[in-house]
Amino acid sequence: MAIFEHMGVYAVTPGMVVMWLIGLTLLYLAISKKFEPLLLLPIGFGILIANLPLTSLMEPGEGLIWRFYHYGIEWEVIPPLIFLGLGALTDFGPLLSQPRLIFLGAAAQAGVYITFFAATYFGFTLQEAASIGIIGGADGPTTIFLTAKLAPHLLGACAVAAYSYMALVPIIQPPIMRALTTQNERRIHMKKGRKISSREKLFFPIAATVIIILLVPASAPLISMFMLGNLFREAKVVERLTDAAQNALLNIVTIFLGVSVGATMNSESFLRTDVIFIFFLGLFAFMVGTATGVLLAKIMNLFTSDKINPLIGGAGVSAVPMAARVVQKLGAEADKKNNLLMFAMGPNIAGVIGTVIAAGIFLTLLR
Amino acid sequence: MAQDVLAALAGNIWKISVEVGDAVEEDDEIFVVEALKMEIPVYAPCDGTISEIKVKKGDAVEEDEVLAIID
Numbered sequence: 001m002a003i004f005e006h007m008g009v010y011a012v013t014p015g016m017v018v019m020w021l022i023g024l025t026l027l028y029l030a031i032s033k034k035f036e037p038l039l040l041l042p043i044g045f046g047i048l049i050a051n052l053p054l055t056s057l058m059e060p061g062e063g064l065i066w067r068f069y070h071y072g073i074e075w076e077v078i079p080p081l082i083f084l085g086l087g088a089l090t091d092f093g094p095l096l097s098q099p100r101l102i103f104l105g106a107a108a109q110a111g112v113y114i115t116f117f118a119a120t121y122f123g124f125t126l127q128e129a130a131s132i133g134i135i136g137g138a139d140g141p142t143t144i145f146l147t148a149k150l151a152p153h154l155l156g157a158c159a160v161a162a163y164s165y166m167a168l169v170p171i172i173q174p175p176i177m178r179a180l181t182t183q184n185e186r187r188i189h190m191k192k193g194r195k196i197s198s199r200e201k202l203f204f205p206i207a208a209t210v211i212i213i214l215l216v217p218a219s220a221p222l223i224s225m226f227m228l229g230n231l232f233r234e235a236k237v238v239e240r241l242t243d244a245a246q247n248a249l250l251n252i253v254t255i256f257l258g259v260s261v262g263a264t265m266n267s268e269s270f271l272r273t274d275v276i277f278i279f280f281l282g283l284f285a286f287m288v289g290t291a292t293g294v295l296l297a298k299i300m301n302l303f304t305s306d307k308i309n310p311l312i313g314g315a316g317v318s319a320v321p322m323a324a325r326v327v328q329k330l331g332a333e334a335d336k337k338n339n340l341l342m343f344a345m346g347p348n349i350a351g352v353i354g355t356v357i358a359a360g361i362f363l364t365l366l367r
Numbered sequence: 368m369a370q371d372v373l374a375a376l377a378g379n380i381w382k383i384s385v386e387v388g389d390a391v392e393e394d395d396e397i398f399v400v401e402a403l404k405m406e407i408p409v410y411a412p413c414d415g416t417i418s419e420i421k422v423k424k425g426d427a428v429e430e431d432e433v434l435a436i437i438d
Binding site for chain 2: 192321324325328329332336337339341342345
């Protein structure tokens with residue numbers, strides 16, 4: 001009978017079963033271990049449904065999930081919308097208060113570039129290597145934005161690596177930050193920067209948009225949306241829009257993002273040795289970025305009497321605000337009265353912009 | 368000589384660990400402030416007695432806001 005011929009049970013392959021296990025593992029990590037659940041739950045489920053046979057969910061032109069993926073990610077709509085929400089959540093005060101912290105955000109991007117070169121050494125194409133390197137920016141939407149354009153076959157692996165390592169930041173970063181700093185350096189209390197007026201916080205997103213886009217036009221989709229969200233917040237006259245961007249929009253778009261990205265992970269694209277390299281290189285990128293951020297802070301201290309606690313350099317790896325929390329914790333371990341959290345937010349947020357600029361540069365050179 | 372207990376950073380009062388009239392020593396935990404989902408303790412700047420507590424649990428506080436006074 002026809003209905004039995006069309007049952008999916010007969011079309012299951014071993015590759016599919018492996019992907020089910022991977023999807024279920026991500027679901028377990030998300031639900032039971034609370035590992036980045038906002039992304040890893042939809043991604044895990046997306047993997048599961050995309051690896052069930054005969055569904056045409058990912059059939060180009062017809063499939064439901066294909067449509068989410070095509071119109072949301074291939075058309076580069078979803079990552080910028082996420083940035084709109086993130087911009088509405090971001091307070092640039094800590095960064096504007098001590099602008100020199102921008103350099104720490106920039107330094108941590110060295111993890112992206114060094115990993116890019118390492119990946120080319122391992123045989124990846126330039127476009128693939130850029131997508132792998134950008135994992136070190138610790139920024140999910142930017143990773144997805146860049147990888148969808150340059151190396152879409154690696155999208156699933158890069159996204160899962162990026163979000164997994166962002167969740168693992170409290171484990172990855174501390175050993176490196178401790179190894180590169182002395183107890184005395186970790187005890188440094190930083191002097192507060194100047195108070196930033198609301199007018200400055202209002203002009204910043206406008207100025208930043210113009211300057212950054214004039215310099216790196218390819219970063220426009222992400223930067224313009226990020227700064228628009230921030231402008232909503234700082235203008236204080238569109239609270240409804242700010243609220244929508246911070247909450248409903250961000251949450252809705254996250255749903256589509258997770259499911260689409262997960263659904264790209266089928267056995268053909270994911271069960272290859274390449275993917276193991278991607279996971280190792282992604283970890284490498286996080287580690288190098290942490291180290292370069294901390295090291296630049298130490299170097300900057302040679303030239304200033306207003307000392308920077310080098311730990312905050314680690315927050316240039318822009319997992320917001322996880323990396324800043326790691327800094328607070330390590331700082332408080334060295335001296336319980338030292339509160340580095342808001343200082344660490346400076347490089348943390350600068351790192352987001354740094355990663356977007358890095359992605360813009362890769363796009364410009366490698367498209 | 369009265370000393371102010373200041374908020375180390377902006378956040379919400381998560382916990383008040385003392386009451387008016389308590390004797391405290393320098394570095395005793397007086398408050399816990401929540402910021403970015405982290406619990407950050409505020410310590411006594413000196414020995415003394417809590418003469419006034421200006422906030423209650425859940426209040427949003429600014430950096431350097433006076434949270435309590437120690438005599």
